[in-house]
Amino acid sequence: MTAPATHVSAPAPHHYTTLGLDSRKVAIWAFIGSECMLFVSLISTYLIYKGRSIVGPFPHETWTDPATGHVFKPILNIPVTSASTFVLLMSSLFMVLALAAVQNKEKPKHTRGERILGSSRLWLWMTAIAGATFLGFQAFEFTSFVHEGLSIRTNLFGSSFFTLTGFHGAHVTAGVIWLVTLLAIDYRRGLGPRDSLLVDIAALYWHFVDVIWIVIFTLVYLIR
Amino acid sequence: MATTARPAPKHSPDAYGEHSGLWSWLSTVDHKRIGVLYLYTALFFFMFGGVEAIIIRAQLGAPNQHLVSAEFYNQLFTMHGTTMIFLAIMPLSAAFFNFLIPLQIGARDVAFPRLNAFSYWVYLFGGIFITIPILFAVAPNDGWFGYAPLTTRAYSPGINIDFWVIGLLILGVSSLAAAFNFLTTIINLRAPGMTLMRMPMFTWMAFIVQVLLVLAFPVVTIALVFLLFDRFFGTNFYNTVSAGADPLLWQHLFWIFGHPEVYILVLPAFGLVSEVLPTYSKKPLFGYPVMVYSGILIAVLGFGVWAHHMFAVGLGPIADTFFGLTTMLIAIPTGVKIFNWIATMAQGSIRYTTAMLFGIGLVALFTIGGISGIMHASPPADLQQTDTYFIVAHFHYVLFGGSIMGIFGGIYHYFPKITGRLMDEKLGKIHFWLTVVAMNLTFFPMHFSGMLGMPRRIYTYDAGQGWDLFNAMSTAGAMIFPIAMLVFIYNFFVSRKRGEIAGSNPWGAGTLEWTIPSPPPEYNFAKIPTVTSRYPLWEGKEVDYECARINSQEGKTSADLGIVMPYSTIKPLLVALGLVTMFCGLIFARALIGVGAALMIFSLYSWLLSPLEPEHD
Amino acid sequence: MMDSHASMTNLPDSAEALAHAPRREEEHAHPTWSTYWKVALILSLITVGEVWAYYLPSFVGSRGFVPTLLFLSGLKFAIVVMFYMHLKYDHRIFRVLFTGPLLVAAITLIGLMFLFGHLFIKIM
Numbered sequence: 009m010t011a012p013a014t015h016v017s018a019p020a021p022h023h024y025t026t027l028g029l030d031s032r033k034v035a036i037w038a039f040i041g042s043e044c045m046l047f048v049s050l051i052s053t054y055l056i057y058k059g060r061s062i063v064g065p066f067p068h069e070t071w072t073d074p075a076t077g078h079v080f081k082p083i084l085n086i087p088v089t090s091a092s093t094f095v096l097l098m099s100s101l102f103m104v105l106a107l108a109a110v111q112n113k114e115k116p117k118h119t120r121g122e123r124i125l126g127s128s129r130l131w132l133w134m135t136a137i138a139g140a141t142f143l144g145f146q147a148f149e150f151t152s153f154v155h156e157g158l159s160i161r162t163n164l165f166g167s168s169f170f171t172l173t174g175f176h177g178a179h180v181t182a183g184v185i186w187l188v189t190l191l192a193i194d195y196r197r198g199l200g201p202r203d204s205l206l207v208d209i210a211a212l213y214w215h216f217v218d219v220i221w222i223v224i225f226t227l228v229y230l231i232r
Numbered sequence: 233m234a235t236t237a238r239p240a241p242k243h244s245p246d247a248y249g250e251h252s253g254l255w256s257w258l259s260t261v262d263h264k265r266i267g268v269l270y271l272y273t274a275l276f277f278f279m280f281g282g283v284e285a286i287i288i289r290a291q292l293g294a295p296n297q298h299l300v301s302a303e304f305y306n307q308l309f310t311m312h313g314t315t316m317i318f319l320a321i322m323p324l325s326a327a328f329f330n331f332l333i334p335l336q337i338g339a340r341d342v343a344f345p346r347l348n349a350f351s352y353w354v355y356l357f358g359g360i361f362i363t364i365p366i367l368f369a370v371a372p373n374d375g376w377f378g379y380a381p382l383t384t385r386a387y388s389p390g391i392n393i394d395f396w397v398i399g400l401l402i403l404g405v406s407s408l409a410a411a412f413n414f415l416t417t418i419i420n421l422r423a424p425g426m427t428l429m430r431m432p433m434f435t436w437m438a439f440i441v442q443v444l445l446v447l448a449f450p451v452v453t454i455a456l457v458f459l460l461f462d463r464f465f466g467t468n469f470y471n472t473v474s475a476g477a478d479p480l481l482w483q484h485l486f487w488i489f490g491h492p493e494v495y496i497l498v499l500p501a502f503g504l505v506s507e508v509l510p511t512y513s514k515k516p517l518f519g520y521p522v523m524v525y526s527g528i529l530i531a532v533l534g535f536g537v538w539a540h541h542m543f544a545v546g547l548g549p550i551a552d553t554f555f556g557l558t559t560m561l562i563a564i565p566t567g568v569k570i571f572n573w574i575a576t577m578a579q580g581s582i583r584y585t586t587a588m589l590f591g592i593g594l595v596a597l598f599t600i601g602g603i604s605g606i607m608h609a610s611p612p613a614d615l616q617q618t619d620t621y622f623i624v625a626h627f628h629y630v631l632f633g634g635s636i637m638g639i640f641g642g643i644y645h646y647f648p649k650i651t652g653r654l655m656d657e658k659l660g661k662i663h664f665w666l667t668v669v670a671m672n673l674t675f676f677p678m679h680f681s682g683m684l685g686m687p688r689r690i691y692t693y694d695a696g697q698g699w700d701l702f703n704a705m706s707t708a709g710a711m712i713f714p715i716a717m718l719v720f721i722y723n724f725f726v727s728r729k730r731g732e733i734a735g736s737n738p739w740g741a742g743t744l745e746w747t748i749p750s751p752p753p754e755y756n757f758a759k760i761p762t763v764t765s766r767y768p769l770w771e772g773k774e775v776d777y778e779c780a781r782i783n784s785q786e787g788k789t790s791a792d793l794g795i796v797m798p799y800s801t802i803k804p805l806l807v808a809l810g811l812v813t814m815f816c817g818l819i820f821a822r823a824l825i826g827v828g829a830a831l832m833i834f835s836l837y838s839w840l841l842s843p844l845e846p847e848h849d
Numbered sequence: 850m851m852d853s854h855a856s857m858t859n860l861p862d863s864a865e866a867l868a869h870a871p872r873r874e875e876e877h878a879h880p881t882w883s884t885y886w887k888v889a890l891i892l893s894l895i896t897v898g899e900v901w902a903y904y905l906p907s908f909v910g911s912r913g914f915v916p917t918l919l920f921l922s923g924l925k926f927a928i929v930v931m932f933y934m935h936l937k938y939d940h941r942i943f944r945v946l947f948t949g950p951l952l953v954a955a956i957t958l959i960g961l962m963f964l965f966g967h968l969f970i971k972i973m
């Protein structure tokens with residue numbers, strides 16, 4: 009049933025379009041606009057419930073359980089998250105390089121540097137690996153929180169924190185799958201300039217997910 | 233009944249061998265056929281919701297009745313509202329979006345034909361999913377706006393609300409997918425010369441509705457996800473009891489979606505009458521640019537009025553003032569539209585066809601609903617009116633008097649384009665007058681029972697509170713609807729088979745969809761038209777008429793003309809099926825989640841990796 | 850309005866021609882490698898600054914902390930969107946499709962913050 013990947017054909021629609029643009033790109037921007045509302049709903053809820061949990065652990069404050077006397081340290085791990093934030097930021101750089109490599113596939117390359125910069129596979133791999141690393145950090149963060157006594161059911165903070173960052177993580181996961189699919193196509197028949205739209209829309213999605221993390225990092229992790 | 237026994241028009245779907253039969257419907261990606269699927273399905277749900285309403289009215293016809301139990305009554309009004317909004321009016325609008333948008337802008341299909349099929353199948357499966365439970369008396373029972381914490385496990389332990397949460401999530405996927413599709417179509421698939429300010433008003437309103445959908449649905453999706461998590465995974469979003477959750481969170485998120493939603497429900501009908509009134513007045517729409525700008529203004533303001541549904545909460549003087557003011561403001565662009573329609577008819581040579589009657593009916597009846605709307609835009613007044621039958625009267629005047637009247641007008645107006653045959657006018661007028669009488673007899677007395685303090689959502693009441701007469705009237709009116717609907721259904725099906733042959737432009741209308749044969753060939757336009765005015769058939773230039781002449785020719789297939797059309801495919805249906813199976817797994821058997829996900833992902837990849845249409849360059 | 854690119858000149862005059870009309874891709878000065886790494890550097894520096902600020906107790910306690918961080922985050926947001934998502938160089942329809950919803954989203958967020966008492970207007 010699965011048609012060969014070679015059928016992911018040239019992005020150019022052979023039909024007339026009003027703006028001379030590919031409809032898929034129009035649609036992905038509309039989708040991104042819509043996602044703004046999705047994440048704003050999640051972020052609003054997180055902020056509304058900020059400081060309103062009855063029991064700890066809390067993100068930035070210590071909490072002593074009155075029943076057991078157990079002391080819970082502030083739970084957010086800024087160094088680790090800063091590292092994962094940096095990784096995701098770099099993935100966006102890799103992504104633009106991947107797109108540029110695909111767009112310039114047919115330009116002659118003379119130096120070693122040009123060949124490295126022009127390798128779409130390298131940069132797609134780097135982006136996907138950076139994304140997967142970010143997810144690894146998130147998995148580590150989630151499990152250590154659970155060990156320290158914060159689950160999605162513990163308090164308002166736990167529910168809104170895990171749901172917000174989990175939704176973001178799910179978006180990253182979808183992005184990694186998307187990138188791996190592009191890689192598969194690249195290995196199968198090579199991505200060239202005529203495929204740049206395929207990579208472009210994946211890149212737009214990827215950067216958007218990064219941009220959302222920029223907001224989350226500040227609002228959730230840095231601002232107390 | 234004017235029945236002319238003539239052969240089926242050449243382009244009727246059954247004229248093409250490979251285009252008939254069950255499989256062709258399951259695998260179609262043709263926007264017109266998908267539109268027809270939407271139309272039939274939504275009409276079915278409209279009648280299903282109607283039956284629920286009839287039972288509700290029978291129960292309330294006299295004091296102290298016990299036709300249904302209190303519990304079942306809750307299920308009835310919840311499912312009536314949910315069905316009418318999500319399964320009837322929105323998809324009826326979607327039927328017109330599908331059928332008309334490409335025809336009005338001069339395109340051969342929507343931007344993403346397969347995604348379009350996917351939207352329909354998700355809607356169908358989601359609709360079935362949320363409708364089945366009432367047959368077993370386990371339907372959702374907390375009202376169409378499902379206020380949390382009432383809907384959390386603590387207060388609604390049964391399976392009922394599970395169906396509601398999951399059902400609405402599924403339907404949201406359908407609406408969003410369709411919205412991206414139509415938005416892209418209108419932006420990017422307009423024929424040469426079809427500038428934004430030449431777009432037919434229906435397409436304009438459709439455009440605004442897609443923007444509203446794209447912005448409003450994510451919010452309710454998140455609100456529903458929270459509820460789903462609360463119910464299934466024990467999160468605390470609406471856990472006011474032990475976690476200190478805020479009982480207003482749901483209300484805010486829901487109404488941020490909910491108010492734009494009411495415009496999602498009514499703007500398509502506004503668009504339809506904006507086609508109907510000029511056609512039968514033989515005059516271009518009055519104040520076209522103002523109509524466009526008022527539509528945009530409604531959309532923008534629509535996101536700043538949501539808390540008028542929450543005045544009873546006591547949000548404080550600042551919030552109440554703000555939302556009261558914005559609500560009154562939004563009545564201005566709405567009123568502007570009414571005046572423009574009246575001005576369109578003024579001094580026109582009016583033909584009182586059935587479609588025109590429904591159009592005029594909308595102008596009259598919607599206005600009544602708009603006026604009661606302004607009344608409860610004022611917080612102190614609203615405190616008296618909220619949660620009474622006065623509100624029920626308001627939203628039925630806008631939804632029935634507005635959306636449904638407009639949609640029926642649209643059906644009578646476009647039936648010939650869809651089927652190639654005319655509907656019977658005499659029966660149509662009987663349908664119209666029965667509907668108007670039923671509508672007013674049912675809903676006008678509710679203003680009074682509401683003012684006298686009768687709360688909504690009570691399953692019975694004591695005699696002697698002054699409500700009896702008004703309730704008896706409402707119930708009597710409600711019993712007329714089924715008669716009206718029978719007339720309509722009879723007319724619909726008989727005309728489909730034996731109605732007079734329509735020809736490409738039976739009403740002498742002015743827009744592009746009337747330049748092509750009825751029903752249109754699969755490729756719509758043999759030659760993509762070049763547009764030079766808002767009404768190419770009324771005020772066009774030589775090119776318009778030339779295009780119209782070429783495009784009105786019948787009998788050519790896409791192969792004859794060398795036009796490349798998309799392959800039909802079953803994959804969108806399979807993806808939809810996988811998605812819905814996945815959701816079903818949450819309620820029935822967790823194993824289904826894996827099965828559904830596998831089916832969905834496999835079919836999705838297979839869809840994305842196969843070409844849309846034959847290779848060509 | 851938004852269809853400036855849909856110029857009405859050189860209209861293909863038959864369905865045939867339409868189907869074969871040459872693709873009118875956006876032709877813009879695309880940013881290059883040197884832009885990309887500079888952008889990455891700026892983003893990294895801002896991020897370092899943000900995290901640094903987090904560890905300055907006196908600054909964290911001050912009034913300027915939250916606005917500063919919000920500003921920096923907004924700056925990073927804008928840089929990525931403009932350069933990496935090349936919104937700056939692309940067709941304006943994309944700007945409309947993104948900034949419109951972004952504005953509605955931002956205003957909704959601010960509205961909710963007021964309604965839930967996280968922001969105040971001081972009257973008198």
Ligand code: HEM
Binds near residue numbers: 540602609623631635
């Ligand atoms: C002139 C413009 C309008 C104004 C000023 C207005 C105002 C209002 C207000 C203030 C309420 C809340 C009443 C309460 O619950 O106490 C309300 C409820 C409602 N309105 Fe409107 N409205 C307008 C137009 C519309 C339109 C066009 C529709 C739909 C097509 C609509 C549908 C509804 C519905 C469904 C409700 C009730 C929701 C519920 O409680 O279940 N309204 N309206």
Ligand SMILES: [Cu+2]
Binds near residue numbers: 490491494537538541
């Ligand atoms: Cu409202």
